[in-house]
Amino acid sequence: MIPATIFLTFLFASPASAELRLCNKTDSQVGIAVGYRSKVEWSTEGWWNLPANSCETLIPGQLASRFYYIYAIDYDQGGEWGGRAFMCTREKEFTIAGIADCVARGYERTGFFEIDTGEQRSWTVQLTEPVQQGTGGR
Numbered sequence: 839m840i841p842a843t844i845f846l847t848f849l850f851a852s853p854a855s856a857e858l859r860l861c862n863k864t865d866s867q868v869g870i871a872v873g874y875r876s877k878v879e880w881s882t883e884g885w886w887n888l889p890a891n892s893c894e895t896l897i898p899g900q901l902a903s904r905f906y907y908i909y910a911i912d913y914d915q916g917g918e919w920g921g922r923a924f925m926c927t928r929e930k931e932f933t934i935a936g937i938a939d940c941v942a943r944g945y946e947r948t949g950f951f952e953i954d955t956g957e958q959r960s961w962t963v964q965l966t967e968p969v970q971q972g973t974g975g976r
Contacts, residue, residue, distance in 0.1 A: 856959040858897040858906055862888040863966040866914035872896045873907035873925040873937070873950050880937045882925045882950075884909075893962075900959045907950035910965055919965055921951030 862868050871884030874897065886894050897906070909927065910919040926940035927948040940947040955961045 856900040857895045858901055859893055859895050859962040860888065860908065861893040861962060861964045863891060863964050864912065865890045866912045868965060869911040869913060870896065871909045871927050871948070873923070875903045875905070879935055880925065881933065881935050882927060882937065883933045884927055885931055901955055901961060904955055904957045906953045906955065908953060908963060909948050909950045919951060920949040923950045923952055924948065925950050
């Protein structure tokens with residue numbers, strides 16, 4: 839099983855639709871978790887289940903932070919989109935405050951990839967499959 843790779847396309851939405859959106863541009867259903875800085879601490883939430891070729895708003899309203907973190911699982915083909923920013927998750931639906939000591943607190947420690955919004959009010963992330971094995975999407 840070859841892990842899925844990630845290709846990100848960032849689109850700036852109009853001010854009326856300020857939000858963090860994720861579009862699943864694959865032929866598989868994917869599960870999405872997001873990490874973000876709340877007013878008090880880092881938090882993680884999941885799971886959004888996105889059918890193939892669909893989009894979902896993960897964080898509605900004007901974005902309050904510059905950095906957000908995403909982890910995704912391809913339910914149909916296997917593989918994942920992840921990174922080096924470790925945060926807490928669990929198998930069932932969750933909202934978890936704090937990102938330290940995940941395992942000691944009964945959660946899984948999962949690597950998320952970073953989204954730098956450049957302090958834009960809206961941001962869209964697109965997950966795609968590679969055009970060819972071993973290459974990024976186009």
